[in-house]
Amino acid sequence: xxxxPIRIPKVSLAIHEATLLGHIVEExxxxxxxxxxxxxxTEKVETEVASPASGVVHWTxxxxxTYPVGTQIGVIDTGD
Amino acid sequence: xxxxxxxxxxAAVRRRMYELMTLxxxxxxxxxxxxxxGEFIAVYFPHRGQEATAAALGAALRPTDQLVTTYRGVxxxxxxxxxxxxxxxxxxGKDIAPGRGKAGTMHIASPxxxxxxxxxxxxxxxxxxxxxxxxxxxEKADRVVAVTFGDGATxxxxxxxxxxxxxxxxxxxVLVCQNNLYGEKTPIGMTMKTKxxxxxxxAYEFPGVxxxxxxxxxxxxxxxxxIERARAGEGPTLVECMTFRFRGHSIGDDMVYIPKxxxxxxxxxxxxxxxxxxxLSSGVCTEEELSxxxxxxxxxxxxxxxxxxxxxxxxxxxxxxxVYANPDxxxx
Amino acid sequence: MQEREMxxxxxxxxxxxxxxxxxxxxxxxxxxxxDPAGGIVxxxxxxxxxxxxxxxxxxxxxxxxxxxxxxxxxLQGFRAVAEIMFIDLIPIALDQILNHAAKMRFMTSGRLSSxxxxxxxxxxxxxxxxxxxxxxxLEAWFMHIPGLKVAVxxxxxxxxxxxxxxxFDDDPVLFIETGALLGTRGAVPVDEFSIPFGQxxxxxxxxxxxxxxxxxxxxxxxxxxxTLAGEGVSDEVIDLRTLLPIDFPTVLESVAKTRRAVIVHxxxxxxxxxxxxxxxxxxxxxxQLAAPVARVGAKFAxxxxxxxxxxxxxxxxAAVVEAAHRTMxxxxxxxxx
Numbered sequence: 001x002x003x004x005p006i007r008i009p010k011v012s013l014a015i016h017e018a019t020l021l022g023h024i025v026e027e028x029x030x031x032x033x034x035x036x037x038x039x040x041x042t043e044k045v046e047t048e049v050a051s052p053a054s055g056v057v058h059w060t061x062x063x064x065x066t067y068p069v070g071t072q073i074g075v076i077d078t079g080d
Numbered sequence: 081x082x083x084x085x086x087x088x089x090x091a092a093v094r095r096r097m098y099e100l101m102t103l104x105x106x107x108x109x110x111x112x113x114x115x116x117x118g119e120f121i122a123v124y125f126p127h128r129g130q131e132a133t134a135a136a137l138g139a140a141l142r143p144t145d146q147l148v149t150t151y152r153g154v155x156x157x158x159x160x161x162x163x164x165x166x167x168x169x170x171x172x173g174k175d176i177a178p179g180r181g182k183a184g185t186m187h188i189a190s191p192x193x194x195x196x197x198x199x200x201x202x203x204x205x206x207x208x209x210x211x212x213x214x215x216x217x218x219e220k221a222d223r224v225v226a227v228t229f230g231d232g233a234t235x236x237x238x239x240x241x242x243x244x245x246x247x248x249x250x251x252x253x254v255l256v257c258q259n260n261l262y263g264e265k266t267p268i269g270m271t272m273k274t275k276x277x278x279x280x281x282x283a284y285e286f287p288g289v290x291x292x293x294x295x296x297x298x299x300x301x302x303x304x305x306x307i308e309r310a311r312a313g314e315g316p317t318l319v320e321c322m323t324f325r326f327r328g329h330s331i332g333d334d335m336v337y338i339p340k341x342x343x344x345x346x347x348x349x350x351x352x353x354x355x356x357x358x359x360l361s362s363g364v365c366t367e368e369e370l371s372x373x374x375x376x377x378x379x380x381x382x383x384x385x386x387x388x389x390x391x392x393x394x395x396x397x398x399x400x401x402x403v404y405a406n407p408d409x410x411x412x
Numbered sequence: 413m414q415e416r417e418m419x420x421x422x423x424x425x426x427x428x429x430x431x432x433x434x435x436x437x438x439x440x441x442x443x444x445x446x447d448p449a450g451g452i453v454x455x456x457x458x459x460x461x462x463x464x465x466x467x468x469x470x471x472x473x474x475x476x477x478x479x480x481x482x483x484x485x486x487l488q489g490f491r492a493v494a495e496i497m498f499i500d501l502i503p504i505a506l507d508q509i510l511n512h513a514a515k516m517r518f519m520t521s522g523r524l525s526s527x528x529x530x531x532x533x534x535x536x537x538x539x540x541x542x543x544x545x546x547x548x549x550l551e552a553w554f555m556h557i558p559g560l561k562v563a564v565x566x567x568x569x570x571x572x573x574x575x576x577x578x579x580f581d582d583d584p585v586l587f588i589e590t591g592a593l594l595g596t597r598g599a600v601p602v603d604e605f606s607i608p609f610g611q612x613x614x615x616x617x618x619x620x621x622x623x624x625x626x627x628x629x630x631x632x633x634x635x636x637x638x639t640l641a642g643e644g645v646s647d648e649v650i651d652l653r654t655l656l657p658i659d660f661p662t663v664l665e666s667v668a669k670t671r672r673a674v675i676v677h678x679x680x681x682x683x684x685x686x687x688x689x690x691x692x693x694x695x696x697x698x699x700q701l702a703a704p705v706a707r708v709g710a711k712f713a714x715x716x717x718x719x720x721x722x723x724x725x726x727x728x729x730a731a732v733v734e735a736a737h738r739t740m741x742x743x744x745x746x747x748x749x
Contacts, residue, residue: 148484178520178521178523179519179520179521180521182518182519182521183519183520183521187515187519189516189519189520189523189524191487191520191523191524196484196487196488196524197484197487197512197516199511199512200511201507201511201512204476204480204507204508204511204512206480207476207477207479207480207481207483207484207508208480208481208483208484208487208508208512209484210477210480210481210484211480211481211482211483211484211485211486211487211488211492212484212485212487212488213484214481214484214485215484215485215487215488215489215490216488218439218466218485218490219488237476237504238476238477238480238507241472241474241475241476241477241480242474242476242477242480242481244472244474244477245471245472245474245477245481248472401521401522402517402518402520402521402522403517403518403558403559404517404559404561404583405517405522405525405527405581405582405583406581406582406583406609408608408609408610408657409609409610409657409658409659409660409661410610410656410657411558411656411657411658
């Protein structure tokens with residue numbers, strides 16, 4: 001079974017960390033590549049992050065915490 | 081140089097330009113997706129929207145001709161035939177990159193394909209292109225050098241020094257300005273009184289032409305004429321290709337400085353679907369052929385990304401290699 | 413090797429002449445370098461007449477384009493020798509050295525390079541009143557650029573041997589000529605010859621103190637050495653010849669013997685090349701040193717016009733002698749403590 005990591009993106013040059021505001025797709029839910037997956041806040045700017053892959057979502061990191069960019073916060077079970 | 085109404089390029093060239101544009105778009109979409117979804121971290125300057133000029137230039141240049149481009153140059157590289165694996169590996173800093181992790185998005189060079197330099201310093205590639213064109217002239221080779229840059233670069237001293245020098249020495253150089261209306265984040269109306277950048281060539285007594293840089297057929301006709309003019313020993317030409325940049329200066333640019341209507345208007349005139357419709361209606365390609373080109377582009381991009389993502393980073397021991405050709409007693 | 417007495421200017425001209433004759437891919441470009449001008453002071457006199465204006469090429473007053481064109485031709489395998497008339501003018505074109513010439517080999521993992529030679533001159537110390545923008549000594553700046561090499565010859569023979577090395581070296585080289593030394597005379601090998609970079613010259617051997625210098629510091633140091641010898645001090649004088657790379661083995665071997673070091677240069681004392689030398693000597697030889705390393709350099713002021721002020725800004729012979737004395741007396745003080 002393919003597992004695609006979900007990571008905090010580096011959405012602009014000056015960003016080193018981001019706060020995970022919330023999940024748009026809940027634990028165990030299905031997501032399609034390119035659809036909104038979670039929300040982050042960087043420097044008081046809220047960004048919706050699209051899903052890098054299609055599959056079933058499993059979250060591994062807590063909401064309302066701040067993480068360095070690149071941190072894995074979940075995994076998408078791609079089923080292939 | 082007079083703009084003459086010309087017949088469209090040969091069908092094979094038009095098909096090739098659509099292939100290149102499709103591949104450029106697929107590559108840009110994939111890099112953008114990878115960065116914004118957190119799949120990978122990279123510095124990347126998207127070219128989405130500017131594909132037509134790069135495809136036309138790539139199709140008009142010979143394999144032996146040379147090209148100098150900029151940090152926003154992945155489309156130019158693809159046009160000149162640089163493999164996607166090389167480009168993505170440079171962007172992600174992998175050991176399989178031609179620069180072995182020492183170049184990066186802004187500094188990709190692909191001498192086998194004739195792309196001799198990408199510069200991250202706005203305007204700086206133009207004098208280097210002058211040197212490459214001088215080399216062609218000194219060698220009495222029939223090689224032409226093209227240099228691409230943005231509208232902002234034409235406000236640098238390097239542009240003006242290089243344009244003057246190319247004129248004085250009558251060099252085989254084509255200066256290709258991809259005018260996307262913004263120098264980084266500032267609209268050109270705030271940074272120049274010049275109505276047409278093409279007019280800047282007049283100061284140096286060589287031709288300057290403005291074309292619709294989102295129309296590959298028009299760009300190809302003019303660029304080909306400029307290239308052949310250079311090859312014939314008639315000196316430099318400035319071609320200003322009007323275009324637009326859909327994704328801002330770099331990934332993560334919120335584009336607050338671009339009026340929403342302007343962006344929407346540009347996206348509505350997206351050069352790729354526009355050209356697709358023209359090729360279909362003029363009978364150059366069938367729907368099946370176009371769909372096949374698009375599917376091939378997506379596959380090529382996915383395969384290249386997979387190869388690059390799986391590739392290792394360069395080993396730390398390789399750091400000091402190639403600082404010097406002869407490093408005897410050099411500091412470490 | 414057959415030698416002939418000539419000025420540094422003639423030696424530079426001869427090196428360029430022989431390089432142009434040896435390799436068709438060598439060419440010169442710069443402002444006023446072609447005949448009849450033959451250069452601002454005549455270093456390139458006669459070369460365009462001999463090799464043609466294609467290969468000894470006058471340019472517009474466009475420093476960025478001169479060095480950019482040199483870099484571009486270098487990518488295609490030419491060995492461009494670009495003249496930037498004075499070192500004070502290099503900042504106009506520094507981008508092409510810093511971000512292009514010095515980085516091409518590294519950024520392409522050796523697939524491309526731009527082995528250009530940039531000939532330039534410093535007018536500092538000539539007493540000509542060229543002032544704050546035409547008399548600076550800026551070599552230390554360029555010691556911060558990995559990928560670049562920096563040569564500063566002090567004699568006619570070194571000028572010829574080092575320029576030949578610079579032109580045929582596969583790395584980019586900043587070759588700094590010293591205006592005040594262009595007229596000095598010396599014996600120079602007539603045939604083509606080269607002096608490897610990173611090979612200092614021990615100009616004078618001694619046992620009590622090592623005085624390290626280069627460029628215009630060399631005649632100052634030799635004058636000071638005569639005074640010191642008269643006082644019974646046996647000094648060793650080293651001319652570094654290149655600052656990037658620096659011949660540390662020769663420097664350290666000498667200081668290990670004399671246990672005292674003085675560094676003299678026309679660059680500012682503050683953060684000058686002497687700082688790197690002093691730090692390395694101290695790191696490597698701390699327990700063997702009889703005194704702290706002494707540095708003599710220019711004062712941290714812009715170069716003034718008046719000769720009385722220019723003499724004040726640059727190191728004097730007396731300052732070199734005094735620094736050597738300091739390292740000698742430092743021994744006694746250290747023993748008392």
